[in-house]
Amino acid sequence: MRKTYYVFISMCIIFVLISTNVFGIKGDFYIWSRNIPKRAVLKSIEDYEEIETEHFIIRHNTDDLDTLELVERASEEYYDEICKQYDYYPTDKTIVVLYENSEELLENANLAKSKPPMGVYYASTIQILSPKIWCPEDEDIESIFMNEGPMVHEFTHLIIDDITKGNYPLWFTEGLALYSEYIYTGYEWGKEIEEEKIYTIDELTNNFNNLDQYVAYTQSFRMVKHMVDTYGFNSVKEILEKLENGYTFDKAFRMVTNDKISKLNI
Numbered sequence: 001m002r003k004t005y006y007v008f009i010s011m012c013i014i015f016v017l018i019s020t021n022v023f024g025i026k027g028d029f030y031i032w033s034r035n036i037p038k039r040a041v042l043k044s045i046e047d048y049e050e051i052e053t054e055h056f057i058i059r060h061n062t063d064d065l066d067t068l069e070l071v072e073r074a075s076e077e078y079y080d081e082i083c084k085q086y087d088y089y090p091t092d093k094t095i096v097v098l099y100e101n102s103e104e105l106l107e108n109a110n111l112a113k114s115k116p117p118m119g120v121y122y123a124s125t126i127q128i129l130s131p132k133i134w135c136p137e138d139e140d141i142e143s144i145f146m147n148e149g150p151m152v153h154e155f156t157h158l159i160i161d162d163i164t165k166g167n168y169p170l171w172f173t174e175g176l177a178l179y180s181e182y183i184y185t186g187y188e189w190g191k192e193i194e195e196e197k198i199y200t201i202d203e204l205t206n207n208f209n210n211l212d213q214y215v216a217y218t219q220s221f222r223m224v225k226h227m228v229d230t231y232g233f234n235s236v237k238e239i240l241e242k243l244e245n246g247y248t249f250d251k252a253f254r255m256v257t258n259d260k261i262s263k264l265n266i
Helices: 002-020 022-033 035-044 065-077 079-086 102-108 141-148 151-164 170-185 201-210 213-231 233-244 249-257
Strands: 049-052 056-060 094-099 119-122 125-129
Touching: 022 035, 035 102, 035 125, 056 065, 065 079, 065 094, 065 141, 065 151, 079 151, 079 170, 079 233, 094 102, 094 151, 102 125, 119 151, 125 151, 141 170, 151 170, 151 233, 170 201, 170 213, 201 213, 213 233, 233 249
Parallel strands: 056 094, 094 125
Antiparallel strands: 049 056, 119 125
């Protein structure tokens, strides 16, 4: 009985420490915990072959050498620029998993969507669907994959996740990933949507996955772009540092900019 009591008390203490981010425990726990699904992903593709570039390990089960070469080039294309922008270089090579089966991607990325994405960042890995599956046959696959494909977007997610140790609102990391696409490839998400103020920050923060995704992503991108245009990208990096230290986004934004978060709701 006494042993059970002490186990319960110990668990409560650990929970409080993690919840309050004392001594950075919350961030360290996140880094440890995301390796659990990562190991599951790697286990599920243990029969995949592997090729390495300077900064990436690409796991695949395809004989399509053209697609593999395209993925290699797209992976490395903006690596240095993105890392320099955030002043962060991953310690290990980033794992990219190339799928030729959309159902396998959905399962390994723990997605319940009926329509698979071009790519997804999940458990410290970038998982992508072969462009041969989603690119129109009459289009230039190379041009589309290099300029509108998922590599820049998903690698930015990995950078944000590493820096903040998972402490960020979903709209912020999506907005930053779309901003990377915008400045490096010229692709502007949602440019045909004329309305500026679409969702409130509360809606984006607390209910992102239940909103119209195209519209929510558009609002996220525009808010991040407005943030950079108004305060500069160095302010974004300072906010990321505050998030790394366990502050909420609201608090981090106010500490860095001396403005209320409502200023972003353009």
